[in-house]
Amino acid sequence: MNVMTQEIDSVTVVRIEGNLDTNTSPEAQEHFDGLLEKGASKILVDCEKVDYMSSAGLRVLLGTVKRLTAAGGSLRISGLNETVQEVFDISGFSTILAVFATEAEALKGF
């Protein structure tokens, strides 16, 4: 897994590449913890290059969005492939997270 971060206007865009699973989620967690500590309030997680995501990845996203919203911030997600979308639908994450088709769409009005 690789994580790349870019600031676009007031939004911190986090692009994840590879798998978000048991083995990679601790590193992803550290990355998000770092962003929260630095005071990021709008985070866009782009998953266009995510191959698959398991519940370990969902745990990282859920923890991040909870802390972010408690601090008055918000999180958007974009670029889910068919399988990641299925994981989101089955787990009910599609209804509790703001999911957009593409990074560009997610950036609009954020």
Place this chain on the structure above:
Amino acid sequence: MNEACVDTPGSGVQDVLRFEITILAVENSGGREDGLRHVFALTLANRLDEIARLNEAFKEFAAEHAIPVATRRSGNVVFDELITNVINYAFDDDAEHRIEVRVEVNDHRLVITISDDGSPFNPFETDLPDTALPLDERDVGGLGVHLVRNMMDEVSYDRRTDRNVVTLVKYLEPKGKR
């Protein structure tokens, strides 16, 4: 994948942990030709990094045998969920254990078998998570097995002598329709 780096649990056990065979299926169900059957088998030690090795090897196997990408990704997710559970909860001691994974695919279905010698445990008897709770009440406990149930077409558990055996089936669209 570097097979030379594999730690072989136990002693006196054959080092070759991965093999792949292709056999022409001779058994036809109801006269239906199942075509080529491909088998993938891997033995893992009970360490989490072994899941990464399995998932990489399964990805290669899927590419070699034209398994649809979405099906391969579903396999990667179920491996991560179920084998993480086995490694974290099945063993009461600090010894090394072997987890056997086998995948069999033909034109119609993908069959995954995962077995371990841990304490008897049926992952499919766990409570269903409430996936309709609002954000601040959500957690991901129990979500892994819930994903497995929903991403696969058939799931089953057997206790066979001293092993837990989980079998998962995913139906495949006929090749012409993929």
